[in-house]
Amino acid sequence: xxxxxxxxxxxxxxxxxxxxxxxxxxxxxxxxxxxxxxxxxxxxxxxxxxxxxxxxxxxxxxxxxxxxxxxxxxxxxxxxxxxxxxxxxxxxxxxxxxxxxxxxxxxxxxxxxxxxxxxxxxxxxxxxxxxxxxxxxxxxxxxxxxxxxxxxxxxxxxxxxxxxxxxxxxxxxxxxxxxxxxxxxxxxxxxxxxxxxxxxxxxxxxxxxxxxxxxxxxxxxxxxxxxxxxxxxxxxxxxxxxxxxxxxxxxxxxxxxxxxxxxxxxxxxxxxxxxxxxxxxxxxxxxxxxxxxxxxxxxxxxxxxxxxxxxxxxxxxxxxxxxx
Ligand SMILES: Nc1ncnc2c1ncn2[C@@H]1O[C@H](COP(=O)(O)OP(=O)(O)O)[C@@H](O)[C@H]1O
Ligand SMILES: [Mg+2]
Numbered sequence: 001x002x003x004x005x006x007x008x009x010x011x012x013x014x015x016x017x018x019x020x021x022x023x024x025x026x027x028x029x030x031x032x033x034x035x036x037x038x039x040x041x042x043x044x045x046x047x048x049x050x051x052x053x054x055x056x057x058x059x060x061x062x063x064x065x066x067x068x069x070x071x072x073x074x075x076x077x078x079x080x081x082x083x084x085x086x087x088x089x090x091x092x093x094x095x096x097x098x099x100x101x102x103x104x105x106x107x108x109x110x111x112x113x114x115x116x117x118x119x120x121x122x123x124x125x126x127x128x129x130x131x132x133x134x135x136x137x138x139x140x141x142x143x144x145x146x147x148x149x150x151x152x153x154x155x156x157x158x159x160x161x162x163x164x165x166x167x168x169x170x171x172x173x174x175x176x177x178x179x180x181x182x183x184x185x186x187x188x189x190x191x192x193x194x195x196x197x198x199x200x201x202x203x204x205x206x207x208x209x210x211x212x213x214x215x216x217x218x219x220x221x222x223x224x225x226x227x228x229x230x231x232x233x234x235x236x237x238x239x240x241x242x243x244x245x246x247x248x249x250x251x252x253x254x255x256x257x258x259x260x261x262x263x264x265x266x267x268x269x270x271x272x273x274x275x276x277x278x279x280x281x282x283x284x285x286x287x288x289x290x291x292x293x294x295x296x297x298x299x300x301x302x303x304x305x306x307x308x309x310x311x312x313x314x315x316x317x318x319x320x321x322x323x324x
Contacts, residue, residue: 002029002030002031003030003031003032003071003072003174003175003207004029004030004053004069004070004071004072004175004207004209005029005069005070006026006027006028006029006049006053006067006068006069006070007027007067007068007069007070008025008026008027008066008067008068009023009025009026009027009049009052009053009066009067009069009077010023010024010025010026010064010065010066010067011023011045011048011049011052011057011062011063011064011065011067012062012063012065013061013062013063014060014061014063015061021230021231022045022048022062022231023045023048023049023052023231024045024230024231024232025066025067025232026045026049026067026228026231026232026233027233027305028226028233028236030175030207030208030209031207032174032205032207033201033202033205033206033207034207034208034223034224035198035201035207035208035209035210035221035222035223035224036207036208036209036210036222036223036224036225036226037210037211037212037217037218037221037222037224037225037226037239038050038209038210038211038212038225038226038228039211039212039213039214039215039217039218039225039226039227039228039254040213040227040228040229041213041229042213044228044229044230044231045228045230045231045232046179046211046213046228047179047180047211048062049228050094050177050179050209050211052064052067052069052077053069053071053076053077053092053177054076054084054088054092054094054177055076055081055084055088064077071087071091071092071175072091072174074087089116089119089168089171089173090171090173091171091173091174091175092173092174092175092176092177093168093169093171093173093175093176093177094168094176094177094178094179095161095164095165095168095176095177095178095179095181096164096179096180096181097179097180097181097183097184098184102164103152103160103163103164104152105151105152105153106151107151108148108149108150108151109132109136109147109148109149109150109151109152109155109163110129110132110133110147110148110149111129112167113128113132113135113136113148113163113166113167113170114128114129114131114132115128116167116170116171117131117132117170117171129148131170132148132166132170133145133148135166135167135169135170136148136162136163136166138166138169138200139162139163139165139166139169139196139200140162140196141159141162141163141166147159157184157185157189158185158189158192158193161181161182161184161185161189161193162193162196164181165181165193165196165197165200169200169204169206172204173206174206174207175206175207175208175209176197176201176206176207176208176209177208177209177211178197178208178209178210178211179211180211180212180213181193181197181210182194182212182217183212183213183214190217194217194220194221197210197221198220198221210222215251215254215255215257215258216258218239219239219243222239223238223239224236224237224238224239224311225237225238225239225242227242227248227250227251227254229250229287229288230287230288231287232287232303232315233305233315234248234250234251234286234288234305234314234315234316235247235248235250235251235305235313235314235315235316236305236311236312236313237309237311237312237313238310238311238312241309241310241311241312242312243255247308247312247313247314247316247319248288248314248315248316248319249288249292249293249294249316249324250288250292253291274290274291284300284301284302285299285300285301285302285303285317286299286300286303286315286316286317294316294318294324296318296323298317298318298321299317299318301317303315303316303317306320308320
């Protein structure tokens with residue numbers, strides 16, 4: 001049985017301008033020790049998916065319309081705030097994009113790390129501080145004792161992200177949810193942090209959801225990938241299979257937008273023509289159709305993921321019908 005089984009997660013925002021369908025009928029699983037990449041352009045619903053699992057979507061304006069998320073026997077979407085607070089940090093670690101807003105600028109690094117342990121366990125202050133220093137060493141921070149006495153602003157962006165990782169892993173979670181953990185960093189530091197996370201994840205047998213807008217990040221860091229577009233998963237499968245043969249035109253477009261050579265200047269998803277849809281007014285059928293070079297009348301029919309080979313599923317109706 002999967003460690004996390006998300007079924008039909010649907011989260012909408014009821015705003016003055018209309019209903020934003022941020023996450024529509026999203027289902028996926030994460031096994032113990034495995035890394036699932038959640039990839040898609042900005043606004044595709046990746047963060048809302050993660051925040052919904054952690055009970056961190058502001059409601060209102062957010063409203064959970066449907067779904068369950070079974071985490072080792074507990075439904076995260078219905079278990080209530082008390083139970084969630086106990087799971088967050090202890091069994092489910094989190095890392096977000098901007099470590100500066102996640103760290104308290106007024107507290108010493110060691111103190112805020114120790115607090116994570118103190119609010120979940122019954123360890124002493126000294127013991128918690130020792131474990132905080134050990135955790136800093138685990139993420140490759142030299143002079144851990146000295147760093148622990150310092151403040152967040154004294155660290156570089158890469159170092160702060162290492163602190164966030166150390167903090168998220170300190171309680172030994174079974175699942176780590178990392179939402180664009182390297183997006184704010186420059187490319188070389190990004191690679192170091194990803195490698196660090198991958199190493200720690202494998203050493204601990206921890207499962208991970210790695211959110212990114214960059215398909216290139218997925219290639220090196222994930223076992224399986226789920227591609228999101230306009231709040232839905234349009235393709236999912238093992239990383240090698242999806243890279244060998246993408247089964248959705250959107251994934252193909254993301255793939256083509258990747259730089260072929262390390263020397264080539266960084267290109268981004270802007271290479272896909274057109275705009276993501278306004279998800280307040282969804283058309284029926286495939287949300288990618290207006291930008292898709294293979295679009296046909298059939299694409300206006302309701303879509304659903306269908307598995308075409310082992311564990312590899314697409315929501316593209318034309319692909320499902322063998323027309324592409
Ligand atoms: N608090 C909110 N109120 C209204 N809309 C929101 C709120 N949070 C997110 N959204 C909308 O939900 C959609 C998905 O956002 P998000 O999950 O942050 O995208 P991603 O992480 O993939 O970039 C976007 O259209 C975003 O504007
Ligand atoms: Mg996001």
